[in-house]
Amino acid sequence: MTAALRVFFASAVVQLRTQRSLVLVIIGIVQPAVFLAVTLLARGPASQVQPAALALGICVVGLWGATIWQTGFVLRGEQSEGTLAPVLSRPASLGAVLAGKAAASTIRSALFVVPTIVVAMLVSREPVPVKDPLALVAAALAVLVSAAVFGLLVSCLFVLTRAAYRIAEAAAYPVFILGGLVVPPSLLPDWLHPISWIVSLHWGAELLRAAAAGTAVPANAWPMLAATTAAYGVLAAWLFERMVNRVRRDGTLELY
Amino acid sequence: MVALEIVDVSRSFGRGDKAVQALKNVDLTLEPGETVGLLGVNGAGKTTLLKVISTLLLPTSGTVRVAGVDVVKQTREARRQLSVVLGGERGFYGRLSARDNIRYFGILSGLSHRAAAARGEQVLAQVGLTEVADRAVETYSKGMKQRLHIASGLLTTPKLLMLDEPTVGLDPIEAEHVREAVAQLRDSGVTILLTSHYMVDIERLARRVVILQAGQLTHDLPLERLLEQATSAAEVNVSGAGVPPLTNGEVMDGVRVVRSGPLDGGWNVTFEVRDWSPASLRALADLWPQAEVGDVRVLPANLERVFAQLTR
Incomplete structure (x- = not known):
């Protein structure tokens, strides 16, 4: 195993074992369950909303929220625990450390959100037909990767600003709206469409919906999901360099 | 390298x-x-x-x-x-x-x-x-x-x-x-x-x-x-009873008072001694014929005192 992979996996394990669960329980279980229950109860008998689309939408909303609040705060967590300086003083790649922690955090979020929705749908006796399970799994994995990369980007951003919590609070719902999870993207004003295209969640949701309904995958969904995720990665790497240089320049490694 | x-x-x-x-x-x-x-x-x-x-x-x-x-x-x-x-x-x-x-x-x-x-x-x-x-x-x-x-x-x-x-x-x-x-x-x-x-x-x-x-x-x-680098070779603490000795600044060549005051009904004086020797003590005794010396403690210069002196 290469040194970078070793660091990646060791960091992932440390993240899984040290992450506080309370926030995740609220964001990963309570919030999606309540969201789903309210939506199911509010749905009229003539509603056209498919239960599968509803379940997937709430899964993605839950996963994205958890990504912002869990993965996004990975670096802040290191800073508050005072471990950022000892980690940074080691020769290991901080990128591998952060990637391992982001991956672990995202997977852990998914392990809370997805079973919550499945159980909620079973309890409410809503049928969730999935026409193309293989495509659904592929799309779900792609959404997870994209969420982890977005989490890395947010994590670097949160270390650079004191307004991290405000940004996290403010960022969630605009992204859900632009991603087409709250209202169909077609209902958004035309000028907002280009903005929603740069939200990888938008393309991930398209893929998940198509897989569940067994409809044709929009031709640009996979390339756009890959492109937006790659763009987040590039931006995260750039921001990461800036973050490291800035905390070393300003002497804020141990501040929180 | x-x-x-x-x-x-x-x-x-x-x-x-x-x-x-x-x-x-x-x-x-x-x-x-x-x-x-x-x-x-x-x-x-x-x-x-x-x-x-x-x-x-x-x-x-x-x-x-x-x-x-x-x-x-x-x-x-x-x-x-x-x-x-x-x-x-x-x-x-x-x-x-x-x-x-x-x-x-x-x-x-x-x-x-x-x-x-x-x-x-x-x-x-x-x-x-x-x-x-x-x-x-x-x-x-x-x-x-x-x-x-x-x-x-x-x-x-x-x-x-x-x-x-x-x-x-x-x-x-x-x-x-x-x-x-x-x-x-x-x-x-x-x-x-x-x-x-x-x-x-x-x-x-x-x-x-x-x-x-x-x-x-x-x-x-x-x-x-x-x-x-120490400005003194030792610090000497002398205490006794009776008439307190004269304690103003440099009492003799190479011996300087740094603290003095009453102690338990008697007196206590601390000197910095640049070059300490038994002759210094005899010279001090000659200087204060009235003083009844009860105790003498000599603290040789150490790193802590040198550091304090250098960073004062």
């Missing part, structure tokens, strides 16, 4: 009128195998200097090379050459055990899983934490955390080891364990830069002492030469 080369390093915090210059044009070189004590009062810039060397802070200007590697231009390579122990209550994953923390930091230091586990056991034993290694670090006392920091710094054998007040918060026995561990490393040829407020650490471990004052390096001397 020198182990550490610091050339004209300055570091300031903040900007404009509120800028605080923590380091001012510091030059320092450590030869391989040297153990150097870095002294300075609180806020003198010791920890800032260690952080600049260990890549945690960027210098505002100047160059730092560890084993020939520039810490700003070749940061990751420089980190392979050094190890730093900053100590304190934080710096570990509180929910993990000491063993898991040490193994993780071993992997971050470039060790394989197996090597990190094996070396981890060695360093935990070295600092006396084996018995409690499975306890979560958040349950550790301050001293135990300090020992764990030391263990973490000993995971690899670096070209340069930096220790920032390694014995702070430790009881005398724990502190002695740490000194022994550091002495072993010193004797094995590791270059060590050590800061401490406890002069016993410096006297026991260092061969050379540098002093930082307000960010500037003011003294750089072998330990024995530093002791020669």
